[in-house]
Amino acid sequence: xxxxxxxxxxxxxxxxxxxxxxxxxxxxxxxxxxxxxxxxxxxxxxxxxxxxxxxxxxxxxxxxxxxxxxxxxxxxxxxxxxxxxxxxxxxxxxxxxxxxxxxxxxxxxxxxxxxxxxxxxxxxxxxxxxxxxxxxxxxxxxxxxxxxxxxxxxxxxxxxxxxxxxxxxxxxxxxxxxxxxxxxxxxxxxxxxxxxxxxxxxxxxxxxxxxxxxxxxxxxxxxxxxxxxxxxxxxxxxxxxxxxxxxxxxxxxxxxxxxxxxxxxxxxxxxxxxxxxxxxxxxxxxxxxxxxxxxxxxxxxxxxxxx
Numbered sequence: 001x002x003x004x005x006x007x008x009x010x011x012x013x014x015x016x017x018x019x020x021x022x023x024x025x026x027x028x029x030x031x032x033x034x035x036x037x038x039x040x041x042x043x044x045x046x047x048x049x050x051x052x053x054x055x056x057x058x059x060x061x062x063x064x065x066x067x068x069x070x071x072x073x074x075x076x077x078x079x080x081x082x083x084x085x086x087x088x089x090x091x092x093x094x095x096x097x098x099x100x101x102x103x104x105x106x107x108x109x110x111x112x113x114x115x116x117x118x119x120x121x122x123x124x125x126x127x128x129x130x131x132x133x134x135x136x137x138x139x140x141x142x143x144x145x146x147x148x149x150x151x152x153x154x155x156x157x158x159x160x161x162x163x164x165x166x167x168x169x170x171x172x173x174x175x176x177x178x179x180x181x182x183x184x185x186x187x188x189x190x191x192x193x194x195x196x197x198x199x200x201x202x203x204x205x206x207x208x209x210x211x212x213x214x215x216x217x218x219x220x221x222x223x224x225x226x227x228x229x230x231x232x233x234x235x236x237x238x239x240x241x242x243x244x245x246x247x248x249x250x251x252x253x254x255x256x257x258x259x260x261x262x263x264x265x266x267x268x269x270x271x272x273x274x275x276x277x278x279x280x281x282x283x284x285x286x287x288x289x290x291x292x293x294x295x296x297x298x299x300x301x302x303x304x305x306x307x
Contacts, residue, residue, distance in 0.1 A: 039273025043071040046271070047082040047091040049165050051123075051190060051208025052259065054220065055290045056095060062286060063277050072274055078163035086115075086264055093263050093271035095278075097123065097165040100262060108264070115264040120278050122293040124243035125169055125255040126212060127230035128197050128205040137231045137240050140254055146204060147174050149181030156203040157184045158193050166206045169257055191223070198226045209243045213291035249293040259292065 037044060048056050053076045060072045075091075079098075085091035087107075099117050100108075108115055127143070129136050135153070138146075145151040147170050157180065159167050164186075171180070187193045190207045197205040205227070212224045231240035234254035247253040261278060265271040277283045284294040 036267055037270040039268060039270060039276065040067045041069040042270045043073065044093070044270040044274070045073045045075060045091060046093040046095065046274070047085040048074050048076050048095045049079045049082055049097055049208075050076040050160065051097070051165060052076075052095055052210060053190070054217065055210045055287065055292070058290070059278060059283055059286055060274075062282060063274055066277075066282070067273070070270060070273070072270070078161045079165035079168065080163040086262060089264075092265045092269070093261060093275060095120075095259070095261050097169070097257050097259060099258070099260050113264060115262055116272075116275070117260055117262045118275070118279060119258045119260050119295045120284075121259040121287045121295050122248055123257050123259045124209040124248045124253055124292070125166060125257065126207050126209045126243050127232065127255070128194065128207060128212070128227040129230055130197055130199075130201045130203060131228055132201045133203075133228070136228045137233075139233045140235050143232060143255075144174055147180065148178040154202060155181075156200060157181060158196050158203050158205045159184070159186050160190045160193050160207065161188060162186045165257075166208065169255075170206060173257075174255075194223050194227055204230070209248075210290045210292060213243075213245075216289070243291075245288070245291040245293055248291075258295075259287075 036042070053074075056074055056076075060074060064070055064072065075085075077085075079096050082091070082094040082096050083104075086094050099119070100115065105115075127138070142151065146155050147157065159170075161167070167180075167186075171177075187196050187205075190211045193205040193207050194211070197203045212220055212227075212229065229242050231242050232254055233240045234252065237252060237254075239252065241247045241253050243253050243255065248256055261275045263271050263275050278287075279296045281297075284297045287294045288297070
C-alpha cells in the first residue's frame with residue numbers, strides 16, 4: 001500500500017559576490033488602504049518544501065536577526081502543496097525543488113502576472129539504510145531496480161510523503177515513468193523516515209540531504225549516528241560516493257536536483273527581501289554550511305593535506 005564527512009577535500013569559498021535583483025510585478029493587483037510590508041519590515045507567510053526545513057529554519061533565524069522588524073512564518077509541506085499555495089495566493093513565496101513548468105508560466109502570462117524564480121543551490125537526495133543492512137554501496141543500476149521493484153532482494157522503500165518532492169524525483173529522474181513498488185510507504189516526515197529505517201533492516205529511506213548534513217547541529221549528528229548513508233556510483237563513474245558537498249558540486253554524486261524560490265509578489269515587499277537574502281552572500285554561505293552546493297557564489301576547490 002502506498003501511504004504512498006569525513007571530507008576528502010576542504011571547500012573554500014572565494015569571490016563571495018552575489019547579487020539578486022528581485023522585483024515582481026503584477027499589473028492587475030491593488031493594495032490600496034493597507035500598510036504594505038517592505039523588504040526589511042513586516043510579516044509574511046511562505047510555503048517551503050519540507051525537505052528543506054533545517055536549512056530554512058536557520059535562514060529565517062539569521063534574516064530576522066539582521067532585520068528585527070521582520071517576521072517570516074514558514075509552513076513546511078509537500079512540494080505539490082507549495083505550488084497550490086502559490087496558485088491560490090496563499091503564499092507569495094515558495095521554496096521548492098523545481099522551477100515553474102512552461103504551462104505554469106503560460107498560465108501566469110495569461111493572468112498578466114510575472115512571477116520571479118531563481119535557482120539557489122544544487123541539492124541532493126540521500127538514500128539511508130539500517131546499520132545492520134550490508135547493502136550500503138549501490139550502483140545506479142541497482143538503485144533503479146530497487147525503486148522499480150525489480151531488485152532480487154526485498155526492499156521496503158520509505159518516503160516522507162506521497163506528494164513529496166522526493167517521490168517526484170524518483171518517479172521522474174530514476175524510474176522514468178515506471179511506478180513505485182506496491183509496498184512503498186510514506187512515513188509523513190523526514191525524521192519519521194529516519195526512525196523507520198533505524199528499526200527495519202530491509203528498509204531504504206529517501207530524504208533531503210540537509211537533514212543529515214549539518215555537522216554543527218546536534219540533531220543532524222544524532223540522525224547520522226542512527227542510520228547509514230548509502231554510497232552511490234554514477235553510471236559514468238568508477239567511484240562510490242556519498243552526497244558530500246564536493247561530490248554534489250562536481251556532479252560525481254548522481255542523485256542531485258535544484259533548489260529554487262518562486263516569488264509572486266504584486267509589489268516589492270518582504271518576499272523579495274527574503275528571496276534576495278537567500279541569493280546573497282549571507283544566505284548562500286548558510287546554504288553551504290548545510291552542505292548543499294550554492295548556486296550564486298563563485299566557488300574554488302583546493303587540495304588540502306589532512307594531518
